[in-house]
Amino acid sequence: MSLFSSHRLGELTLPNRVVMAPMTRGRAAAGGLATPSMATYYAQRATAGLIVTEGVQPSLIGQSNPGTPGLHTEEQAASWRQVTAAVHANGGRIFAQLMHGGRVSHPDTTGLRPVGPSAVPAEGRVFTPSGPQPAPLPRALETAEVAGHAGSYAEAARRAVGAGFDGVELHGANGYLISQFLSSNANLRTDRYGGRVSHRIRFAVEATAATVEAVGGERTGIRLSPGGTFWGVRERDVPELYAALLAELAPLGLAYVHLEATAEEEVLLGLRRAWPGTLVVNPSLPMGPKPTGREDADHWLGLGADLISFGRAFLANPDLVERLRNGLPLAPADEATYYQGGDAGYLTYPSYAYAA
Template sequence: MPTLFDSITLGDVSAPNRILMAPLTRGRATREHVPTPLMVDYYRQRASAGLIITEATGISQQGLGWPYAPGLWSDEQVTAWQPVTDAVHAAGGRIFAQLWHMGRQVHSSVTAEQPVSSSATATPGDAHTYEGKKPFETARPLRLDEIPGLLDDYETATRNALAAGFDGVQIHAANGYLIDQFLRDNANFRDDIYGGSVENRTRLLREVTERVISVAGAGRTAVRLSPNGDSQGVDDSNPEGLFVPAAKLLSDLGIAFLELREPGPDGTFGKTDVPKLSPAIRKVFAGPLVLNSDYDSVEKAQAALDSGVADAIAFGRTFLANPDLPERLRSGAALNPSDPATWYSQGPEGYTDYPALETVEA
C-alpha cells in the first residue's frame, strides 16, 4: 500500500506526496477581493504540500460574500495572483485555485444585491460581513435564463486561473454553497430541469464541470463534495442516493481528482454522525479520491490510505498552523496548534508567523 510520502499522479499533475493542503478561507485579500503580497508568503511557506488547493476564491462579485476573500473575475485579481503561483512554483510546489459561488450565503451588505440560490431559502444563523454578524437573507431562485451566465462566470474564472499561473482548478460543490444548494433536496424545490430528480439536481454540477473542463482539460479539473448530513443548513433526505450518482458522473467526465469533506460529530460546516459515504463513492469513482476533515495525525491519515478508500489526504487546520506539515509528519515532530482568533483576521499574526521546524530547532 502507498504511504503518505509516496508520489501520486492527480490528472495532469505529478505530486511528490499524498499530503494535500485543503482550501482554507483566511480573509487576507483587499476589500475589492484582490490578493495581497502577504498571501505570497503564506502560500510559499506551504509549497511542500503534494498539492495546494487555495482558499475558496470567488468566480464573481455576485457569488463572493466573504469579507476580504479573493476573487478571479478581474484583470487586477489575475495580476495579483501571479506572484503567488510564481512563488509556489519557485519553491517546488503545485497549486490549484478553488472556484467558489456562495449562493444564499452571500449577504447583500457585501455584494450590494440579493443573494441567489436554487430556491427561495435562507441559511440559518448569521452571515460574516464587513459590519459584523448579520442574519442571512432569503435568496431569490436563479432564473433559467441566468444559468448560462453563471456557467460563463465559471469559464471566465477558469481562464483567469490559468492566466494567473495556477496548475488547475477545483470546483467548490460542497459545504452548503451554491452547487450544494442545487444538489440537496432540502434546499432545492425547483420544478424545472434543475430540480426534482437526482439527475436534475446534479445537472448544474455536471454543466459547471463540463464548462470548466472545456477550458482547463479534465486533467486539471477537480471537484469538492461534502456527502454528509447538514452542512450550513443544507441537507438531503437520501445522501447515498444523491452523492454516489454525482461521483459517478464526475468519474465519467474523467476529472483529475475528487475531494470529499466528511466531518465527524465535531466537524465544522456539518456536525453530523451520518455514516461516511466515501466507501460507496470509492466503488464508482475511478480516479484519485482525496479525503478531508479531522485528519490530524500520520496514523489516522495512513489508515485511510491502507483501507483502499483514499488515495491522498487533504489536511486543513493542521496545515494552517504548520507550514512545513509534510516534514513534521515524516519526522514525527510536534505540531503547532492554530489560533482560532486569527483565522479570519487581517495581517500576518496567525497567518505567516507560525514557525517552521528548522526555526524551532535552531
C-alpha cells in the same frame, strides 16, 4: 503506498500525498486582489503535494465573505501571478478553489441580493463587513440564468490557468451554490434543476463540464461533502445522489474528487468504489473538534484514498509535511487570528525548531 510516496495527478507528479485543504483566511486586498502576504503564506507551504487555495469567488454575486479574493476581473487574475510564481519558485503545485456562495452571502458584502436555487435562506448568521448578520432571503434563479452561473466557474478557471495556477477545484461542498442545488431543502425547484436526483445533480455536472471544456479535465477537481448540513442544507438519498453525480462526472476525466468525511464511512467507501480516478479525502469535519492527523491519514490511505487533505494543521505548521514525516509535534492554530486580517497568525507560524 505511504503518505510520502509520489502520485501522478493529471500532468503533475506530486512528491507526496499531503494536500493543503482550502481554508478561508479573509486577507485579500480591496477589490478581491491577492497580496504579497498571500504569496508568502502559500509559498511557505509549498512542500505540500498539492495546495488548494482558499475559496475564490468566480463572480461578484458569488462572493460569500468579506476580504476574500476573486477571479472575475483581469486585475484580480494579474494579482494572483505573484502567488503562483512564489509557490512554483519553492517547488510547489497550486490549484485555485472556485467558490460561489449562492445564498450564503449578504448585500452589505457585495452590494447585490444573493441568489440561490430557491427563495430559501441559509440557516445561521453570515459574515459581513460590519459583523455577522442573519442570512438574507435569496432570490431564486430563473431557469435561463442558471447556465450563466455554471459558466462563471469556467470563466474563472480560464483566468486562473492564465495566472499560473496548475488547475482549479470547484467548491461543491459545505452549503455553497453547488451544494445548494444538490440539496433537497435549499433546492425546491420544479424545473430541470430540481426535484429528482438526476435534476438536482445537473448544476454540478454543468458547472464541472464547462470548466473541463475551458481548461481540461486534468486541471479540474471538485470538492463534495456528502450528507453535510452546513448552512442548513439537507440531502435526501445521499448514497444515490452522490453515486449518480460521480457517474456523470467520471467521463469528464477530472484530476480528482475531494470528499469531506461528512457521511458514514461505509457511504464514503461506496463512493470510493464508484469513482475511477484520484480520490482526495479530508478525514476531519470543517471546524470539527479534531484536526486531521497522521493516524487519520494512514487510516484513509489504507481504505483506498489516494491523497489526504489537511486543513487546520497547515495553518500553524507551514512545514507540515516534514513534521508528519519525522513524527514531530504539531503546533496548534490560534482561532482568534483565523479571519482577523494582517500577518499575525498568518505568516508568523515558524517551522519546527530543532534543539541545538
